[in-house]
Amino acid sequence: MSALRQATAIARLEAAEVLRSRWLWFCLGVYLLLSSIFVLVGLRESSVLGFTGMGRVLLSFSHALVLLLPLLGLTASGQVVNRSRDDGSLELWFSHPVTRTAYFSAVSLVRLLTLVLPLVVLMPLLGLVGRFAFGQAVPWGFVLRTLGVSTALLAASVAAGLMVSTYVRNQAKALMVLLLLWALGVALLDFALLGMMLQWQIRPLLVFALAALNPVQDARLALLAGAEPELGQLGPVGFFLANRLGPGGLLALGLGWPLLLASTCWLLTLQRFRKGDLV
Amino acid sequence: MRVEIHGLTKRFGGVRALAEVDLTLESGTRTALIGPNGSGKSTLTRVLMGMLAYEGTVALDGLDPLVDRPSLASRIAYVPQIAPRLGAPVREIVTAVAALRCLAPEAIAAPCRALELDLAAVADRPFRNLSGGMRQKLLIALALASRPALLVLDEPTASLDPRARQNFFDLVEALGERPTVILCSHRLEEIRHLVDSVVVLNEGRVRFRGPANEYLRGNAGGRLEILTAGPGPESWLAENGFQRGASGWWARGLRNGERIELLRELTTRFGPELRDVVVRDIETLNPNEPRQT
Numbered sequence: 001m002s003a004l005r006q007a008t009a010i011a012r013l014e015a016a017e018v019l020r021s022r023w024l025w026f027c028l029g030v031y032l033l034l035s036s037i038f039v040l041v042g043l044r045e046s047s048v049l050g051f052t053g054m055g056r057v058l059l060s061f062s063h064a065l066v067l068l069l070p071l072l073g074l075t076a077s078g079q080v081v082n083r084s085r086d087d088g089s090l091e092l093w094f095s096h097p098v099t100r101t102a103y104f105s106a107v108s109l110v111r112l113l114t115l116v117l118p119l120v121v122l123m124p125l126l127g128l129v130g131r132f133a134f135g136q137a138v139p140w141g142f143v144l145r146t147l148g149v150s151t152a153l154l155a156a157s158v159a160a161g162l163m164v165s166t167y168v169r170n171q172a173k174a175l176m177v178l179l180l181l182w183a184l185g186v187a188l189l190d191f192a193l194l195g196m197m198l199q200w201q202i203r204p205l206l207v208f209a210l211a212a213l214n215p216v217q218d219a220r221l222a223l224l225a226g227a228e229p230e231l232g233q234l235g236p237v238g239f240f241l242a243n244r245l246g247p248g249g250l251l252a253l254g255l256g257w258p259l260l261l262a263s264t265c266w267l268l269t270l271q272r273f274r275k276g277d278l279v
Numbered sequence: 280m281r282v283e284i285h286g287l288t289k290r291f292g293g294v295r296a297l298a299e300v301d302l303t304l305e306s307g308t309r310t311a312l313i314g315p316n317g318s319g320k321s322t323l324t325r326v327l328m329g330m331l332a333y334e335g336t337v338a339l340d341g342l343d344p345l346v347d348r349p350s351l352a353s354r355i356a357y358v359p360q361i362a363p364r365l366g367a368p369v370r371e372i373v374t375a376v377a378a379l380r381c382l383a384p385e386a387i388a389a390p391c392r393a394l395e396l397d398l399a400a401v402a403d404r405p406f407r408n409l410s411g412g413m414r415q416k417l418l419i420a421l422a423l424a425s426r427p428a429l430l431v432l433d434e435p436t437a438s439l440d441p442r443a444r445q446n447f448f449d450l451v452e453a454l455g456e457r458p459t460v461i462l463c464s465h466r467l468e469e470i471r472h473l474v475d476s477v478v479v480l481n482e483g484r485v486r487f488r489g490p491a492n493e494y495l496r497g498n499a500g501g502r503l504e505i506l507t508a509g510p511g512p513e514s515w516l517a518e519n520g521f522q523r524g525a526s527g528w529w530a531r532g533l534r535n536g537e538r539i540e541l542l543r544e545l546t547t548r549f550g551p552e553l554r555d556v557v558v559r560d561i562e563t564l565n566p567n568e569p570r571q572t
Contacts, residue, residue: 020366088359088362088364091325091363096379099348
């Protein structure tokens, strides 16, 4: 039996499980809430305040998104493998002809699509609502940029979550590691980094490097770079990176680094999953 | 399928679950793995299923179960000791297994019928909501449907009633090309019906290997219950390891030979004072210190 057929069978099971657990609907609800705020409040306000108001709206929206997406990505994937190990699912499915690569690929893809697809459907849809219901000019470039950056950030979060769920067997410990990862991601933004620099007298270049290595910061900067941001919005570290890299560079960093991180984490985890104990 | 194991060691952190196990099972043989809890039975079966990394050499028809799993998996079937807690409906699981094993749904329905499990009636019920017996029947049906060359059974009838157990024995007997069977069990009934040789594991090592009949003759036993009419034999019973229960005296884990000797002595000494003697065979192999027969 081909690996593709095996992966398809496992993907169907996983997709059904995701629907049963209502993860998809939860994501849809969260995105709907965010997008509604963006369209209903943001666009209407921007029409009153003009383009300068739009920057503020985008700033708030980007911040909400970059804080939320890693949390969703990590929690959606962070207990997939260890829970399946604990509840006997892995023992059952690997008593049938399924390769470890096919299983892991199928589960990873379904978990990522569960988070990305609702966003891909909802954002353009609500953009259209804004356009036709409120007659506002929708910044499609920003919508597209948001979708790209969000997908990259989600991919990095899902890969990190899968890594935790594969390496940490205990589900409670895994949850703690996931929360720690999320806290690190959202803490190591501009102001926390500046605080660190001042507190421990860290060299500025190290601070900028830390900021650039944080996919959450990269995603945030990539989103803000599309809206002619100011120092106050980007923060000092972000402003430095924006000056060095330019808007195109920031977008490349916001897309490329999380994707590179996702690929590296995923391949390392796959290697572990293939060689390690399943039960 | 021929099973060859040389120097197999498996460690979980600092705990050595299997230690230098050497074992060869010829194709078509039926072997019971017995031993106390934690002796390494389930670990050994999971190594054979390619679920655990290990040290040493394991070959199934010359192939490594870990490295060559894609080639081997369709020829191996497994019934786990504990049914998974899956929320998926039965229909979903059956469809997935049929797809993975390239089986027609009827191939799974047939063993279900033989085990008196009405697949249509439970199709929409979540697997974890089935009774223990139903779950076990379904797992057995999923394993037997593929006509495997190696059938690994980890306490397969623990949740089955006597009639379902007999149906299961009949199903295994009826398997066409005789597969190699490896059975983890403490049940005399399973060992009597299913296997022709016994391997005893203790603390991860092989302690005994021999024909099933001879092993059972020497090591099988049961519980002995004595109801006394008067106080006469009570001190004797206490001295001989019996315990006082609500309705009389009892001792369990006795080998057949021991039971016969005890009964002979008891009836000779205290015959008139005994009201009743009950001999039970319940999960009472003595695998800790097997007797060479």
